[in-house]
Amino acid sequence: xxxxxxxxxxxxxxxxxxxxxxxxxxxxxxxxxxxxxxxxxxxxxxxxxxxxxxxxxxxxxxxxxxxxxxxxxxxxxxxxxxxxxxxxxxxxxxxxxxxxxxxxxxxxxxxxxxxxxxxxxxxxxxxxxxxxxxxxxxxxxxxxxxxxxxxxxxxxxxxxxxxxxxxxxxxxxxxxxxxxxxxxxxxxxxxxxxxxxxxxxxxxxxxxxxxxxxxxxxxxxxxxxxxxxxxxxxxxxxxxxxxxxxxxxxxxxxxxxxxxxxxxxxxxxxxxxxxxxxxxxxxxxxxxxxxxxxxxxxxxxxxxxxxxxx
Numbered sequence: 001x002x003x004x005x006x007x008x009x010x011x012x013x014x015x016x017x018x019x020x021x022x023x024x025x026x027x028x029x030x031x032x033x034x035x036x037x038x039x040x041x042x043x044x045x046x047x048x049x050x051x052x053x054x055x056x057x058x059x060x061x062x063x064x065x066x067x068x069x070x071x072x073x074x075x076x077x078x079x080x081x082x083x084x085x086x087x088x089x090x091x092x093x094x095x096x097x098x099x100x101x102x103x104x105x106x107x108x109x110x111x112x113x114x115x116x117x118x119x120x121x122x123x124x125x126x127x128x129x130x131x132x133x134x135x136x137x138x139x140x141x142x143x144x145x146x147x148x149x150x151x152x153x154x155x156x157x158x159x160x161x162x163x164x165x166x167x168x169x170x171x172x173x174x175x176x177x178x179x180x181x182x183x184x185x186x187x188x189x190x191x192x193x194x195x196x197x198x199x200x201x202x203x204x205x206x207x208x209x210x211x212x213x214x215x216x217x218x219x220x221x222x223x224x225x226x227x228x229x230x231x232x233x234x235x236x237x238x239x240x241x242x243x244x245x246x247x248x249x250x251x252x253x254x255x256x257x258x259x260x261x262x263x264x265x266x267x268x269x270x271x272x273x274x275x276x277x278x279x280x281x282x283x284x285x286x287x288x289x290x291x292x293x294x295x296x297x298x299x300x301x302x303x304x305x306x307x308x309x310x
Contacts, residue, residue, distance in 0.1 A: 121147045122181045129185040133167050150175045166210040192222035207234045223256040233257035236278045243285040276302030
């Protein structure tokens with residue numbers, strides 16, 4: 001052992017060089033205090049950090065999914081739906097068109113079948129409203145051949161032909177499927193009668209001379225120069241007769257109409273009614289009904305305000 005201080009210093013230096021150096025320990029010694037806290041976090045802090053990281057990742061995933069759905073709806077979904085709607089509407093329209101065409105074909109075919117074939121043909125004729133006209137006269141005027149398809153029968157033309165019979169005032173013709181033709185007749189009713197060289201002629205309410213035959217009992221005779229539907233005195237006389245109450249009409253045996261202003265009535269018992277013109281006809285008829293209850297020979301209602309009995 002030597003007491004030389006220089007030698008001791010050299011030995012210490014050699015000893016220090018020979019010992020190994022702990023690098024990590026040196027870093028830990030030199031690192032700041034905060035770094036030491038980060039490297040050595042506790043279990044609770046680590047669990048909290050992991051939960052926050054999971055929440056952040058889930059939020060990012062949700063946002064991405066929402067964005068994807070919105071983009072799909074705007075870019076892909078909406079046009080696709082709009083494109084499907086017209087397609088469905090077009091299909092419905094085509095179906096309706098096809099059904100309409102099919103129905104039209106069926107209707108036209110049925111119409112042609114009924115029109116050109118005797119499936120629904122006139123095999124019988126029913127005539128209503130006859131009084132004096134015979135069914136044979138009506139059928140002859142109608143001139144509809146048995147077996148004619150009902151659709152080929154011109155009902156208006158048939159009615160016009162039937163109405164040419166003098167005794168017929170009007171006629172109506174109807175088809176009654178499957179095989180009947182119905183003719184409804186309105187005969188003329190005599191209102192007055194006029195004597196002619198060939199016999200008495202019957203006139204209806206319109207002044208039509210429709211028959212030459214003996215008049216029904218109680219029918220009044222007409223005294224007019226040229227009776228007919230266009231003759232003014234005849235029309236005036238008929239207007240007066242038709243305005244009378246039934247019990248008064250039954251008492252009239254003759255009506256004279258030399259003009260529209262000088263109409264007179266002769267009753268069966270010989271009494272005479274001076275009517276005058278057709279003015280206030282309804283009022284005159286009402287006054288005459290009451291006036292005839294009074295005794296007299298001449299009843300003047302030409303002035304209904306001052307009726308007189310003589």
